[in-house]
Amino acid sequence: MGVSLSFILDGLSYFFGLMITLIGALVFLYSRYYMTGPKEEYGRFYMYLLLFMGTMLGCIFSNNMITFFVFWELTSIFSFCLIGFKYADPEHQKSALTALVVTIGTGLYLLVGCVIAGMGFHTFQISEMVSRYFTLPPVWFTIMLVCILIGAFGKSAQFPFHFWLPSAMKAPVPVSTFLHSAAMVKLGIYAIARFYPILSNHPMWAPLLITIGTLSMTWGAVRAVLSHQIKEILAYSTVSQLGLLVLFYGLSFHGVSHDYFHIANHMFYKATLFMVAGILITSTGIRDIRQLKGLRKYMPLTAFSCAVAAMSMAGIPGTMGFIAKEHILNMFFLLIAHQSLFFGIGFVCFILSSICLFAVGCRLVIPIFGGKKPPSLKIVKPRLPIQIPAIILSSFIAIFGIFPSLWAFLFSSFSVHQLHKFPMDTIHSVSSFPVTKAATIGIFLLGYLLFRYLENKSLSVPAIPFPTLPSLAKLGSTVTHFLRLDKPLDYLFIVIGFLICATGWVSFGFHQPLVGFISDAIKPSMLDIVVTSIICLFAVATVVVNGWIGRLISLTTLGFLISVYFMLHKAPDLALTQLLIESVTLILLLLLLTRFSASTKKIDHRLPFTSLRHILKICISIGAGLWIISILIMMSGPPASPPIGSFFTLHSQSLAKGLNAVNTILVDFRGFDTVGEISVLVIALLGALGLIHRQKDLFSRKS
Amino acid sequence: MFHSIILYIVGRFLFVFINLAALYLLIRGHNAPGGGFIAGVTTALSFVFLTIISKSGDIKKLLIVDPIYVMITGLSIVYFLCLYPTFGFKAVLTHSQFTPLLFDVGIYMVVVGVIGSVMSAMIHNTEQLP
Structure with missing residues (x-):
């Protein structure tokens, strides 16, 4: 495999x-x-x-x-x-x-x-x-x-x-x-x-990544700036940032550079912000950021880590986010200078989402931690240990933001052949174009204006109904209803009919060369003929006899007679098994059937060939019979490879130390098969018990 | 189920004799017709008799152990015999002196447990039928 x-x-x-x-x-x-x-x-x-x-x-x-x-x-x-x-x-x-x-x-x-x-x-x-x-x-x-x-x-x-x-x-x-x-x-x-x-x-790699990345980047950023629940804001900004990463891979045509830096930047600041959100929620119990004000005094450490992380999200100098943003802006300018307008759209969207994220960063810090605490706001001061992980992460952001060469020193050996560019330019030398600087300052200004504009408004996005789950469940039940049959018996038609149609024509085609072979190989004795004709008699009786008890008994007698046939051909183990199974099944079925009410045991007394269902039944029965006969004829033909039975009968005593070859096959030669069969038996039992007990619940609920 | 005194007395004897036969079939299985599966079905036949002669029809009440535990024990024996030789760096299911018989006993217990549980569940659940 x-x-x-x-x-x-x-x-x-x-x-x-x-x-x-x-x-x-x-x-x-x-x-x-x-x-x-x-x-x-x-x-x-x-x-x-x-x-x-x-x-x-x-x-x-x-x-x-x-x-x-x-x-x-x-x-x-x-x-x-x-x-x-x-x-x-x-x-x-x-x-x-x-x-x-x-x-x-x-x-x-x-x-x-x-x-x-x-x-x-x-x-x-x-x-x-x-x-x-x-x-x-x-x-x-x-x-x-x-x-x-x-x-x-x-x-x-x-x-x-x-x-x-x-x-x-x-x-x-x-x-x-x-x-x-x-x-x-x-x-x-x-x-x-x-x-x-x-x-x-x-050729489809870059367009796909750029399109999808741009869409999710823009949509996530716009939704983030319009949301008010703190975790929702973070979730949408995550969507935006992930879109940016996808876009980034789409823009890197001949090898990627500094993708680790972008990924680590997002991991650090987003994890910090989530941790801060958790601290805010536990200590105030409020999720809506419009109600939070002036928390600076109560949790200075958290305020610090939140500020650093939000600065990284906004792309303010001194953080990893600044360097990452400069890098992507540079990439865009290089691409736009050489290539088509297609990147221009991506660039506009990137600027737009950067502005939105800047506003989000401002919203997460200035109103929450600045200003004065309203008296109605109740705060439980967070404990020190819960604040530590966020501080560790935010200090990473600051350290790598101020000393990007440290990052290059640590992670330059992590580059991968055929994925990354060689030689790698060091990350701190990226901010080179004056256009980039201008764009960064423009983002800051516009972002701050957007933040100020939104501060006193409470816009909200109408929730777009997305009927995923209920419709999926409905689809599932529709399909099930379409494929389900009301009677278990009907499945038998489908299964056997399919078997005959799919495999029957193969086995029917084998006949001609075999007929002569068979008439030579099988010389039936008188006893064989007698037993076989009695078997046929009971087979006919099973269909013809009136009443279900008679049918059941004639079917069982047929089984007994088959065991006689086994005896004639020297297979006592098979005969014994057949006898026992037949008797257990018969007695158990009789026992159970007597317990059902008379209405369930009714037998169709109409003449054959009167209903379509009847005709179908007869056709499928005849087809199945012919199919089995043709398979038997195929099997009794000249064997394709030497039969393995002689090996077992020869070595039964010497290798397995037993005289009964059937038993040595079951226990010794093919013991592993037996283990598997027993496991299947147990699994079948568990399934049957489940079905029977559910049936019991069904009955008790009705009564 | 059927309140017949003759059936009751005959059935009790039959239970013992059928199980003796099952034991005989189980032990001689390696050298003559018989074996774990056949013996298991024979014992299951005795359970059917027990069901017929008992008043409630629930064999779980008549037997000392729940058949499902018999099944679990049998399955554990078989799996143990399957894996045991591997500890001595032999192939799976390598038999020694008595293990074929033990393997048959395991199969016997599984078959008895499976048929016994299904039977008791069926009998138990068709009891309240109209």
Whole structure:
């Protein structure tokens, strides 16, 4: 199959692994002080969080595409568990389900992409694909590209799928911090970076990434500036920033530079802001930022970390955000100078979203921490330990913002061949164009004006109804109703009819050369003929006899007679089994059928060929009979390979130390098959018990 | 179920004899017709008799252990025998002196447990039918 648990260890996976474990560790520290509630819930929470982190690392380090996909979907599942952590609330259930449906559904596209890649490159190893040729027609490469990108877009909440991320904000704050800002949504970005060497030569790569990235960047930024709930603001700004990262990969044509810096910048400031939001919510109990004022005095440390993170989001000098923004502006100017207007639209959208994010950054700091606290606002002072993780992260932002050469020193060795540009220019030398400086100052001014303009208004975006979940459930039930049959018996028609139609014509075609062979091979004795004719007699009786008891008994007698036939041909084990099974089944059926009321045992007394259903039944029965006969004829033909039965009869005593060859086959030679059959038996029992007990509930509810 | 004194007395004896036969079939299975599956079905036949002669029809009340535990024990025996040789770096299911019989006993217990549980569940759930 080519599916293996192999791992890829290069700069890209090391970098993501490092970031995830760093943020993860801080989130664990944070949630130790954030989580309130019964102690029993902690275990569940930390278990989910650890499982999520494990699958996340598994996804990042796996080299095999199928393993990658499995871990990818597992992260969605644990994200579902974490969003629906307070599962008693129907709203939480709904948003958890939305996230699950979107991420798992788009993940299935990724699976399609993985399978096409595996078939095209003849390997599932990501590291080997880079050096191989795609052997399928080029249209398959396009399909693979689109499928993989849909998977990545769904995971990192890009434009058509972005709605799950804001609704996932019902999760506890540590979960939002970890999953929906730092870890899980970055998995889509990771996938884009991981497949960059394989896919980026395709002409559709850049337009797709740029279009989707631009759309989600702009839409997220506009929604963020118009929202009022603190977590919603952060969620939409996350969508915007993820769109920017997608756009960034789309703009990097001949190798990426400094993508780590952008990713780390977003991880640091967004995780900080989420942690600050959690502190604000726990200490005031208010989620609407319009009601928060003058908190500076009560939580100075939090105010500091929030300010640094918001400055990074706004792109103010001295933070990582400033350098990142300058870098992208430079890229745009270089591209616009050389290339087409297409980038002009992207550039305008980038400026627009930067202005919006600047306004958001101002909104998160100036009104909340500045001014005077209204007397109605009640504040519980946050404890010191809960503030520490945010301070650590914000100090990273400041340190790397002021000393970008330190970043270059630490992470320049993480670059990956065929993904990154060589030689890498150092990050602190990017701010070179005077146009860039002008653009930055313009963004600041316009952003501040937008903030001032919005300060006294309370605009809100009308909620766009998105009928995803209920319509999906409705579709499911419609399909089920369409495919379902009312009587279990009707399935038998479909299954047997399909079997005959699909395979019958093959076996019917085999006859001519075999007939002569069979008439030579089988010389029936007198006894055979007698037994066979009695069997036929009872077979006819099963159909003709009136009343269900008579039919049942004649069917069982038929079984007994078959065991006589087995005896004649020296198969005592088979005969014994057949006898016992027949008797147990008969007695049990009689016992059970006597308990049903007379109306359920009614037999159709109409003459045959009177109803369509009857004719269909007869046709299918005859077809099945002919089908079995033709298969038997095929089987009694000259064997294609020497029969294996003689081996067992010969070696039964010497190898298995038993005289009964049937038993030695069951216990010894093919013992493993027996183990499997027994397991199947037990599984069937569990299923049957489930059905029977549900049936019991049904009856008791009726009465 | 059927209140017949003759059936009741005959059935009680039959239960013992059928199970003796089952034991016989189980032990001689390796060298002559018989074996775990056949013996298991034979014992299940005895359960059917027990159901017929008992008043409530619920064999779970008459047996000492719930058949499902018998099934679990049997399955554990089989799995243990399956994995046991691997600890001695042999192939899965390598048999030694007595393990074929033990394997058959495991199969026997699974078959008895499965048929017994299904039967008791069916009998129990069709009781209140109109």
